Amino acid sequence: xxxxxxxxxxxxxxxGSLRLSCxxxxxxxxxxxxxxVRQAPGKGLEWVSYIxxxxxxxxxxxxxxxxxxxxxxxxxxxLYLQMNSLRAEDTAVYYCARRYGSGSGPLDYWGQGTxxxxxx
Amino acid sequence: xxxxTQPPSVSVAPGKTARITCGGNNIGSKSVHWYQQKPGxxxxxxxxxxxxxxxGIPERFSGSNSGNTATLTISRVEAGDExxxxxxxxxxxSDHLSYVFGTGTKVTVL
Numbered sequence: 260x261x262x263x264x265x266x267x268x269x270x271x272x273x274x275g276s277l278r279l280s281c282x283x284x285x286x287x288x289x290x291x292x293x294x295x296v297r298q299a300p301g302k303g304l305e306w307v308s309y310i311x312x313x314x315x316x317x318x319x320x321x322x323x324x325x326x327x328x329x330x331x332x333x334x335x336x337x338l339y340l341q342m343n344s345l346r347a348e349d350t351a352v353y354y355c356a357r358r359y360g361s362g363s364g365p366l367d368y369w370g371q372g373t374x375x376x377x378x379x
Numbered sequence: 380x381x382x383x384t385q386p387p388s389v390s391v392a393p394g395k396t397a398r399i400t401c402g403g404n405n406i407g408s409k410s411v412h413w414y415q416q417k418p419g420x421x422x423x424x425x426x427x428x429x430x431x432x433x434x435g436i437p438e439r440f441s442g443s444n445s446g447n448t449a450t451l452t453i454s455r456v457e458a459g460d461e462x463x464x465x466x467x468x469x470x471x472x473s474d475h476l477s478y479v480f481g482t483g484t485k486v487t488v489l
Contacts, residue, residue, distance in 0.1 A: 318477060366422075
């Protein structure tokens with residue numbers, strides 16, 4: 260069974276940093292492209308970042324470019340999101356999601372999410 | 380950047396058909412995926428590549444995509460279908476690559 264379990268969320272002050280983790284199991288993690296998607300309270304889904312299966316190709320949403328860094332450790336079956344210079348508008352539930360196939364494939368499995376709250 | 384527009388809400392009686400639209404410039408040339416999200420839960424993929432259904436998704440869920448509009452159709456609506464629905468595409472035509480989600484539609488079963 261495919262499982263994605265996020266951790267690392269919490270309360271952080273504006274300007275602070277946080278590192279999210281996503282532990283994957285039930286599939287060959289190193290073969291899949293991965294993403295982070297977030298959802299602010301009461302709002303819609305917002306894609307945050309993408310990383311290829313090898314980690315060699317990375318994309319970011321404009322809203323987080325230069326502040327967030329996505330990475331992965333295929334030996335540990337883990338995905339990460341380093342978030343720096345956090346702002347109130349980064350407050351959201353952060354989901355990791357697996358990409359099915361390649362090219363324009365969908366996000367076929369999602370974790371349950373971890374809540375990040377940026378507030379003083 | 381590419382924009383996907385959905386109606387904020389759709390109301391439907393049990394047993395009837397709900398149609399949720401997703402508008403985007405020449406969206407028919409892209410692959411559209413649909414997600415269902417119930418309160419407090421993670422999104423679930425219900426339609427991918429315009430009209431394919433993942434295993435475990437009822438045949439009542441179907442999709443189409445042409446021109447400037449993609450449509451998710453839920454036939455014989457049940458109370459359990461009440462949720463938020465999001466369309467999504469992979470935008471490879473702008474100056475950078477990204478996933479784009481629609482604005483979301485809340486489906487209410489009357």
